Amino acid sequence: MHSSHRCLSPAIWLFAAVFVGSGCRATQGFHQPEYTPTATVKDLMEGLVDPSADVVWDSVKTVVSASGVNDSAPHTPEEWASVRLGALRLAEATNLLIVPGRHVARPHEKSVAPGVELEPEEIETLITNDRETWNKLAHGLQDASLAAVKAIDAKDVETLFNVGEQIEVACENCHSHYWYPNEKIPAVSPTAPPAGQ
Amino acid sequence: MNLRHRPIALAVATMCVMSSHTAAAAAAVGTVKGRVRLNGTPPGNPVIRMRVDPMCAKINKGKLVVEEMVMASKDGGLANVFVTLHGAFPRTPIPADTVVIDQHDCLYAPRMVGARVGQTLVVRNSDPLLHNVHSLSSGSNSFNIGQPLAGLENRFQLKGAEILRLKCDVHRWMTAYVGVVDHPYFAVTGNDGTFEITNVPVGTQKLHIWHERYGDLEQSVRVIPGATPPVTFAYTGAEKAP
Numbered sequence: 336m337h338s339s340h341r342c343l344s345p346a347i348w349l350f351a352a353v354f355v356g357s358g359c360r361a362t363q364g365f366h367q368p369e370y371t372p373t374a375t376v377k378d379l380m381e382g383l384v385d386p387s388a389d390v391v392w393d394s395v396k397t398v399v400s401a402s403g404v405n406d407s408a409p410h411t412p413e414e415w416a417s418v419r420l421g422a423l424r425l426a427e428a429t430n431l432l433i434v435p436g437r438h439v440a441r442p443h444e445k446s447v448a449p450g451v452e453l454e455p456e457e458i459e460t461l462i463t464n465d466r467e468t469w470n471k472l473a474h475g476l477q478d479a480s481l482a483a484v485k486a487i488d489a490k491d492v493e494t495l496f497n498v499g500e501q502i503e504v505a506c507e508n509c510h511s512h513y514w515y516p517n518e519k520i521p522a523v524s525p526t527a528p529p530a531g532q
Numbered sequence: 533m534n535l536r537h538r539p540i541a542l543a544v545a546t547m548c549v550m551s552s553h554t555a556a557a558a559a560a561v562g563t564v565k566g567r568v569r570l571n572g573t574p575p576g577n578p579v580i581r582m583r584v585d586p587m588c589a590k591i592n593k594g595k596l597v598v599e600e601m602v603m604a605s606k607d608g609g610l611a612n613v614f615v616t617l618h619g620a621f622p623r624t625p626i627p628a629d630t631v632v633i634d635q636h637d638c639l640y641a642p643r644m645v646g647a648r649v650g651q652t653l654v655v656r657n658s659d660p661l662l663h664n665v666h667s668l669s670s671g672s673n674s675f676n677i678g679q680p681l682a683g684l685e686n687r688f689q690l691k692g693a694e695i696l697r698l699k700c701d702v703h704r705w706m707t708a709y710v711g712v713v714d715h716p717y718f719a720v721t722g723n724d725g726t727f728e729i730t731n732v733p734v735g736t737q738k739l740h741i742w743h744e745r746y747g748d749l750e751q752s753v754r755v756i757p758g759a760t761p762p763v764t765f766a767y768t769g770a771e772k773a774p
Contacts, residue, residue: 393578399598400576401606452676500584503704510701515664515676 372437377444377455379437383428384476388502390421391483395496408492418495419487425502426480429473435466458513472512476505562755564729566763568613568721568741573769574604575745580638580705587661588638588703599705600643601745609725610743610767612644614695614711616718617729618738618750624716626650630687633698633708635663635679640698640708644744646718647690647710655698656685663706668697673712676701695742695774709744732760741765747774 374382395408409415431437439462440455453461462469479501486494577598582589603611631647633640636658647653655665657679666676671692679686690696690712700706711718717737719727732755740750746767753763 397579397596398576399579399596401574402576404579404596405576500581503584507702515678515701517678 370434370436372431372434374431375438375440375444376432376458377440379428379431383424383431384506387421387424387428388506390418391425391480391495391502392499394418394421395492395499408495409487409490415487415490419484422480422483422487426477426484429477429480432473433466433470452515453513453517461513468512472505472509475508476502479505560734560757561731562734562757562760564732564737564739564753564755564760564763566615566727566739566765568610568615568725568727568743569608569764569766570602570604570610570725570746571608571766571768574602575769577601577603582638585638585661585703587659591637591659597637597639599707603723605724609721609723610746611721611723611725612642612709612743613721613725613727613765614644614646614709614718614742615721615727615729616646616711616713616740616742617715617732618740621715621717621733627716630654631710632656633710634658635665635700635706638663638703638706640700640706642720643707644709644711644720646720647712648716649690649693649712649714651690653688653690653710654685655679655688657682662702663700664702666699666701668699670694707744711742739763742774743767745773746771 394414396406398405398407409418438455439459444455446452446454479498482501483495483498486498577600580597580599582592582597600612605611626648630652631645632654633642633645634656638659638661657663660682662678662680664676664678665686665688667673667688669675669692671694673688673690673692673694673696675686675688677686690710693712693714696710696712698708698710711720717729717732719729721727734755734757737753737755738750739753740748742748746769749765749767751763751765753760
């Protein structure tokens with residue numbers, strides 16, 4: 336091994352030095368990852384979190400039809416694989432949510448219900464000022480998603496059904512904290528004038 | 533004609549003209565009746581997981597509550613279809629009465645209603661728990677407001693024509709639709725799939741229907757004074773959801 340090194344030409348040594356040098360930089364970069372988040376939190380919710388949660392949520396259900404009450408759950412390997420990918424997408428989406436530097440929405444996007452929903456910049460301030468809570472709530476959704484993966488791997492329909500509800504609760508915990516924290520405050524009385532007028 | 537009789541003759545003539553106009557106006561409208569059918573076997577409706585909210589579970593204890601997405605009678609009549617004319621019509625007064633949707637037993641009721649642009653939509657919470665009213669508007673009817681107590685009502689003046697979906701963010705299954713149009717010619721099918729629209733201007737009209745699962749269908753209808761021959765729409769069941 337040692338003798339073969341001596342056979343290397345200077346050009347190869349130079350190439351090796353450059354390669355090792357670039358490798359060192361890559362290693363340094365690994366310790367200090369630079370993310371380039373492009374999608375907004377809203378994009379992730381609409382494009383990844385919500386559709387993936389629906390896959391898990393809808394995988395086990397009871398349907399009432401003219402033929403009676405029927406339970407519906409994944410049966411074929413393809414159906415199990417599909418719901419597993421949904422749960423994995425949801426779990427990984429929570430990692431994307433906590434990537435630093437991600438904006439909540441695009442600059443022109445505004446709340447559809449000011450006063451009840453926070454404006455995107457207000458949500459972003461809440462997140463920025465308390466990353467710990469944001470990360471904790473995202474991890475709550477991740478825990479529920481991974482519980483779904485576990486239930487799917489065990490082909491445990493009952494647990495998968497229950498986990499769907501855990502996912503729902505995890506979503507709502509976050510929404511009620513960041514998206515519409517004011518809705519618990521009565522905005523109107525029974526005799527109040529029409530809203531939005 | 534004697535000039536002394538002229539005013540009287542003029543008055544009589546005017547009355548005759550007015551009378552014929554009134555008769556013409558009365559004759560210029562018809563009633564459109566019809567039925568919407570769903571061919572094939574209805575797909576069934578998912579049972580709602582009330583357990584997500586223990587209060588909803590308690591209210592509905594012992595009941596198998598479903599999301600009423602496709603409500604078809606045994607002979608195929610499809611309920612909750614919004615039926616409306618498409619076209620431009622003379623302005624008519626906005627009804628003073630309100631359109632009411634109730635949040636009751638953790639559901640919206642009714643699930644499908646029609647309303648006029650400018651009319652007031654009232655959403656009432658009859659449950660002793662938190663609901664909200666979140667409209668998913670593609671136009672100018674956006675609102676999202678909490679209704680944390682039983683008896684609370686929120687009133688929304690509808691500002692633009694669209695099929696407006698209402699949801700409750702607390703209970704993801706809660707859904708209602710408001711067909712908002714800028715004229716009075718609309719209806720929602722009943723449990724047997726039938727509908728009736730009165731005082732429709734005579735002539736060829738475009739009759740349009742919308743269902744949350746089966747989407748849009750349209751056909752031309754020749755409206756005649758009085759009762760127009762019944763109109764039938766049929767979804768195949770293979771339509772893509774809107």
